[in-house]
Amino acid sequence: MEFELTEEYLETIKEAIASQDNAYLTEQMHDLYPADISSILDDLGTDESKYILQLLNKPLGAEIIRDMDEEVRTDFIKVFTPEEIAEYINYINSDDAVDILNELPIQAREEVIAFVRSKEKASNIKDLLRNEEDCAGGLMAKELIKANINWTVTQCIEEIRRQSRKVDKIYSVYVVDDFGKLLGIVSLKKMLLADDEAHIADIYDPDIVSVESYRTAEEVTELMQRYDLESIPVVDVHGNLLGRITIDDVVDVLREQAEQVEEDIQIMAGISDSTDDDANVWQLSRVRLPWLLIGMAGGLMGARFIGIFEKDISILPAMAFFIPLITATGGNVGIQSSSVIVQSLANSSSSENMFTFSRFFKAFLVAIINGIAISSVVFLMNFILGEEIRLAIVVSCALFSVVILASIMGTVTPIALDKMGVNPALAAGPFITTANDLLGLAIYFLVAHLLFHF
């Protein structure tokens, strides 16, 4: 019942393609669900994938392309002409069609749309392409069943019959007035149990949760989860019905977010790639080594840097005692600041501006409070433990400066990386920790040099 893609099976398929064993391939594909064929294509070369697709009919091929991994598909789709792509688009819902078109250059998009058979579908797709990808308008499909409030159940069932090939999943019928304004909903269950002569007006439920097209994907997810909805209608600011979002799109959004967060954790932890428990020892070592080497390079640079102050240390060896305190504090503050920003970035929609003055000012104030707290406590401890007073002052001044600078770096770096289109989680990883270590050392020895020698 369940399909698992094994190396052996993939080999068999590849050999069948190489030997053009069409009978075998067709039989195999016939036994699989489209989503499973998609996952096979994800692991095949573009030419092999195209070979398989041309053995299958267009509606099935369309489903398979729809379910492919986006990254693989972006490359794969290039081997088709706009006309061929349009052939498949004919059989795909408008929201999925838009996802595919967004992977093409703008000119190719226009060409594909020109080849789409149904004028209505072409115009639907054009509408949707205008919306931003991660808002309700970008997630919705135009395909849905709507019924005029004045219809009878029989008229409504006729409409479902008429549209049934276009709309594959029907959970309910949206009820609108003569001007297309959303009034309510009738579940299929209610329709099935209602008398055929009943009027929609008498059986529909006006208590409906809808979402405006400009809402973010997060807001849509939150609404659908809170009210346990399997689909939600999308409306414009005047309440006119524009489309609907089905739960499978939301599940995809949630999945992508979860994968993003896992990747962020790996980057923060300094693991360059995701490896599963089955990876061998060499693979596991290789994945971890790059970051360790960066840390090592930083450590060696730190060693050269401290070397400049060798004379200071030989005069006052106690200076060396506080090196770990300084570097660890810089590292901790840097990771805290950048993690907060990385999470805010992950949770905010792309349109929000993170670069606000108030955000920086706040981060700065927090740094000052924590800097004062930490350096005071350390000064007190050093005083109690009978450390030399001048050294105690140097350590606390350096700590305070390190906290401030590490906070600023931890706040600015992820935002800057994000602006540059680089994953901001990098800023919470070993690279910045290493940079903060060096920064802390520099401050410490410079402060010491200033206070002791001038």
Added chain:
Amino acid sequence: MEFELTEEYLETIKEAIASQDNAYLTEQMHDLYPADISSILDDLGTDESKYILQLLNKPLGAEIIRDMDEEVRTDFIKVFTPEEIAEYINYINSDDAVDILNELPIQAREEVIAFVRSKEKASNIKDLLRNEEDCAGGLMAKELIKANINWTVTQCIEEIRRQSRKVDKIYSVYVVDDFGKLLGIVSLKKMLLADDEAHIADIYDPDIVSVESYRTAEEVTELMQRYDLESIPVVDVHGNLLGRITIDDVVDVLREQAEQVEEDIQIMAGISDSTDDDANVWQLSRVRLPWLLIGMAGGLMGARFIGIFEKDISILPAMAFFIPLITATGGNVGIQSSSVIVQSLANSSSSENMFTFSRFFKAFLVAIINGIAISSVVFLMNFILGEEIRLAIVVSCALFSVVILASIMGTVTPIALDKMGVNPALAAGPFITTANDLLGLAIYFLVAHLLFHF
């Protein structure tokens, strides 16, 4: 249309409860969706919540209790007698009923079930209570519509009518044989468009994705996402239909996982609590300070520890140069090892044993490879840069030992924490980084002492 719970609104509700303004409260609750009332109750005291519930009818109250936050509900439910709880359970699906019962002590569960009105429901709940919570059997509800393959569409619609109060969301009808074995599915859409006299046997789709009751929640999620399902039937090993899992349960599972991962990141970054962008400066500082103070305590201990070797440093100040290299490497290796384990723990089902010999052996081998790599490179660099040869040997020996020990600690600690019921992500946070710093220092100075003085 959308409900947002403000502080002011909550105050108004609290005042209305205090002044027993039942008319106002009833009117307010009437305007809200049950899920919104649940979120109000999440922020009220137990007595206030109970006051609101007794103003509403039982079916509505049942929905509200179902949608409450689990942690709040666990305390709240204690104020009810078993009989009162059973009153609400009567109106809740079996899967949600089991979630609530699982929050009660075992004896109270039995008492509640004894009060449940329908014998069938009571026995369904007892069946489900036996299943583990995070497997298909623990997620499923017993409520579903099944049709015998020999029925006509009319008979099937009659069955839906009969069960319609019990089963609130109907996406499709499951087709079974005389012995309850799952044969296929008929969507409501197909039923609506079919002729009333048609036989189920002629219109059902035998191509159905189902899941065995022992499968994990992750497997269920993966299947429902891959095949875009809004519900999936659960079967026993013989293929008999046991229940169904709806997509809202899967969305809840995904949400909980996402929240868990966010919490893990916070712990790893050393932020003691989740605070949003609106928190004021004091709140933000307070959330970060505890971990900074732990790091500080570690740093001060490190200072005392290095102090023991003050004489060594005054003889060879160059020893101090490599302190940051040693501590940073220990920290990086520790975080890498523990993050890998934390992710494995998060992704594995609770029943899997992480404490295997092969896992440790692998971690040990990876540590040896990376330890050799890092210490060789550092030795080479020190040699090229003209560092004293004895010091270069000390540094590389210490680095090698630090990598091995930090790997072992990073592997063992999260597993041990997990066994003790503590969030294993703690092991990837500042606490262990600090411990690794100290460990690294100890190894470094002990190795130096041994090599220089004996």
